[in-house]
Amino acid sequence: MSENLIVPTMAEMLAQGKQPEVLFWVGCAGSFDDRAKKITKAFVRILNRANVSFAVLGTEESCTGDPAKRAGNEFLFQMQAMMNIEVLNAYEAKKIVTACPHCFNTLKNEYPELGGHYEVVHHTEFLKSLLDSGRLTIEGGQFKGKRITFHDPCYLGRANNVYEAPRDLIQKLDVELLEMKRSKANGLCCGAGGAQMFKDAEPGNKEINVERTEDALETKPDIIAAGCPFCNTMLTDGVKNKEREGDVKVMDIAELIANAQDL
Amino acid sequence: MSYLSNVLFAIVLIIGFGYFYSNVKKIIRNINLGVAVNRKDNAKARWRNMAMIALGQSKMVKRPVAGILHIIVYVGFVIINIELLEIIIDGLFGTHRIFAPLGVVYDFLIGSFEVLAFLVLFAVTVFLIRRNIVKLRRFIHADLKGWPKSDANYILYFEITLMTLFLLMNATDFHLQNVPGGFSHFIKAGSFPISQFIAPVFNRMSNELVMLLNEGFWWLHIVGILIFMNYLYFSKHLHILLAFPNTYFANLNPQGQFDNLASVTAEVKLMMDPNADPFAAAPVSENEAPSKFGASDVQDLNWVQLLNAYTCTECGRCTSSCPANQTGKKLSPRKIMMDTRDRLEEVGKNIDANKGVFVPDNKSLLNDYITPEELWACTSCNACVEECPVNISPLSIIMDMRRYLVMEQSAAPMPINAMMTNIENNGAPWQYSQQDRLNWKNEI
Numbered sequence: 235m236s237e238n239l240i241v242p243t244m245a246e247m248l249a250q251g252k253q254p255e256v257l258f259w260v261g262c263a264g265s266f267d268d269r270a271k272k273i274t275k276a277f278v279r280i281l282n283r284a285n286v287s288f289a290v291l292g293t294e295e296s297c298t299g300d301p302a303k304r305a306g307n308e309f310l311f312q313m314q315a316m317m318n319i320e321v322l323n324a325y326e327a328k329k330i331v332t333a334c335p336h337c338f339n340t341l342k343n344e345y346p347e348l349g350g351h352y353e354v355v356h357h358t359e360f361l362k363s364l365l366d367s368g369r370l371t372i373e374g375g376q377f378k379g380k381r382i383t384f385h386d387p388c389y390l391g392r393a394n395n396v397y398e399a400p401r402d403l404i405q406k407l408d409v410e411l412l413e414m415k416r417s418k419a420n421g422l423c424c425g426a427g428g429a430q431m432f433k434d435a436e437p438g439n440k441e442i443n444v445e446r447t448e449d450a451l452e453t454k455p456d457i458i459a460a461g462c463p464f465c466n467t468m469l470t471d472g473v474k475n476k477e478r479e480g481d482v483k484v485m486d487i488a489e490l491i492a493n494a495q496d497l
Numbered sequence: 498m499s500y501l502s503n504v505l506f507a508i509v510l511i512i513g514f515g516y517f518y519s520n521v522k523k524i525i526r527n528i529n530l531g532v533a534v535n536r537k538d539n540a541k542a543r544w545r546n547m548a549m550i551a552l553g554q555s556k557m558v559k560r561p562v563a564g565i566l567h568i569i570v571y572v573g574f575v576i577i578n579i580e581l582l583e584i585i586i587d588g589l590f591g592t593h594r595i596f597a598p599l600g601v602v603y604d605f606l607i608g609s610f611e612v613l614a615f616l617v618l619f620a621v622t623v624f625l626i627r628r629n630i631v632k633l634r635r636f637i638h639a640d641l642k643g644w645p646k647s648d649a650n651y652i653l654y655f656e657i658t659l660m661t662l663f664l665l666m667n668a669t670d671f672h673l674q675n676v677p678g679g680f681s682h683f684i685k686a687g688s689f690p691i692s693q694f695i696a697p698v699f700n701r702m703s704n705e706l707v708m709l710l711n712e713g714f715w716w717l718h719i720v721g722i723l724i725f726m727n728y729l730y731f732s733k734h735l736h737i738l739l740a741f742p743n744t745y746f747a748n749l750n751p752q753g754q755f756d757n758l759a760s761v762t763a764e765v766k767l768m769m770d771p772n773a774d775p776f777a778a779a780p781v782s783e784n785e786a787p788s789k790f791g792a793s794d795v796q797d798l799n800w801v802q803l804l805n806a807y808t809c810t811e812c813g814r815c816t817s818s819c820p821a822n823q824t825g826k827k828l829s830p831r832k833i834m835m836d837t838r839d840r841l842e843e844v845g846k847n848i849d850a851n852k853g854v855f856v857p858d859n860k861s862l863l864n865d866y867i868t869p870e871e872l873w874a875c876t877s878c879n880a881c882v883e884e885c886p887v888n889i890s891p892l893s894i895i896m897d898m899r900r901y902l903v904m905e906q907s908a909a910p911m912p913i914n915a916m917m918t919n920i921e922n923n924g925a926p927w928q929y930s931q932q933d934r935l936n937w938k939n940e941i
Contacts, residue, residue: 265933
């Protein structure tokens with residue numbers, strides 16, 4: 235069963251002589267990772283509901299190069315960046331939205347020096363702007379009264395000072411927003427950043443994602459909210475490690491909003 | 498004969514400041530071993546950072562107990578140094594309390610110095626307790642064995658000694674000011690809210706003995722300050738000077754923005770240029786040393802990173818907030834900074850010993866000081882950068898060394914190599930075809 239998602243590509247748009255309001259940068263996780271694909275779809279459902287004119291690059295999208303850069307491979311990063319910039323500039327992309335803080339940070343901060351100048355927003359910021367402008371309305375729905383804690387992704391929070399947009403969205407759901415002892419600028423990494431997602435951790439006495447999940451579970455949440463596909467995976471694994479998958483869910487903010495609206 | 502002490506004082510001052518000057522020159526030379534990087538832009542934001550963070554201690558108070566105690570010691574240090582001016586003038590010209598004619602202002606100054614000296618004694622005592630009795634985790638960490646551990650304690654002992662000498666000096670002075678009918682040159686001047694309570698100790702002594710003690714305390718105090726000043730170079734205490742330039746020259750970009758290596762940009766552009774001749778030899782510049790990608794030794798780091806290393810106070814806030822360190826991995830951002838300084842000092846000594854040239858010593862920052870295991874444990878989360886009270890970035894050094902491991906040595910861990918191969922071949926860190934990027938649209 236297909237879900238009737240309307241997902242135009244930039245190429246299709248161009249063929250019709252149209253320029254979308256915003257380019258949705260899906261990212262590798264959002265394209266290929268089974269868990270992250272659900273976030274991608276939830277976000278598209280919201281875009282469709284709010285009648286946002288958007289498009290994706292589809293098969294023309296490629297890795298931003300973030301994991302290569304953080305691993306130290308500046309060559310590979312710049313190759314990726316310059317190829318992506320050529321594509322984006324060819325479509326005259328102006329505004330980009332992405333659900334991955336790693337793509338967000340790289341596109342926003344590291345592409346301009348290489349010739350890629352775009353207005354880049356994280357999906358939580360974009361959703362917030364839809365709400366503020368009245369293009370989207372949400373009510374608590376099924377989450378009313380639930381206890382939700384938000385984990386700050388490093389590349390959204392500390393790296394780019396986006397702390398309020400995700401929290402504002404959660405509060406719109408009529409829920410109880412709980413802060414972990416380490417949050418915002420003092421937040422603890424999920425353990426995936428800096429290309430750690432793609433390798434085993436160095437010897438230690440604990441996994442970082444378990445440490446972080448403990449922070450989250452201390453708030454006695456029903457839901458741990460995340461704003462990053464990598465954090466989502468790490469925290470989901472952490473919750474499984476603690477054998478709490480029965481009563482604690484890890485969800486992206488886009489999923490919270492889409493589910494609240496029964497989209 | 499009466500000029501003897503003035504001359505002696507001048508000699509002591511010249512030795513003290515002269516040695517200090519020669520060490521400052523050495524620091525500047527060592528920092529300039531680093532690669533050039535432009536940190537002169539946006540002066541307004543830089544001054545603001547320095548005012549808020551170094552002068553205003555805004556990041557210190559994130560941990561309130563240490564923060565407030567530190568502010569006491571810091572304000573005490575800055576203000577009591579005004580007293581130093583009087584001491585130097587008195588010492589050189591044989592005067593006594595030269596600023597005394599300021600009257601009420603002088604009373605207020607001396608009074609506030611005394612109160613601050615007392616508060617500093619209190620704060621430093623708490624610091625000693627935190628380090629040696631309460632044993633906060635970051636102070637008994639493996640990084641701080643040996644010299645760094647004793648250095649921290651020496652500084653505190655030094656401060657106790659200097660403050661005690663200052664109060665004793667004032668107490669003897671106060672005692673002599675109040676000798677009925679006056680004594681020698683001890684005019685009534687200043688106010689002594691703290692040392693007046695110490696003064697009675699001297700009640701049974703002869704005036705001559707108290708005067709001798711007064712001069713003794715005075716000399717010990719000033720000589721102590723000069724020794725302390727020269728101790729800075731060898732100590733983590735150097736931060737009291739370097740915190741200011743360090744916050745001024747700190748990175749102003751968003752923390753997530755890593756620099757794009759310009760040397761790589763040039764090569765990648767050439768690679769991607771369809772008109773470039775693939776067989777053409779790279780243009781060779783005669784005067785240019787072949788540049789390395791990334792950093793394996795201190796000379797490959799930029800001068801701000803080296804300034805960072807000298808500025809580090811070894812407080813360990815970075816390490817205590819590092820996710821890798823908290824979960825028992827070897828990485829400690831503080832150790833990265835300490836290793837960088839140690840290696841830089843070693844390189845500096847090598848240059849001194851070889852008449853101004855560095856003679857390769859078969860050692861490097863990478864491997865001999867910092868191991869790849871430490872470097873690969875970093876999640877690049879910026880917690881260490883956020884925590885540092887003086888805006889040091891251990892992360893930038895970690896990243897530059899990873900770049901060396903990957904681009905010069907191809908020494909990434911196997912799974913990282915696999916990830917990079919996937920990006921190269923498929924445009925994704927996983928082994929999926931780029932043609933399948935939009936498949937999610939039609940999946941259930």
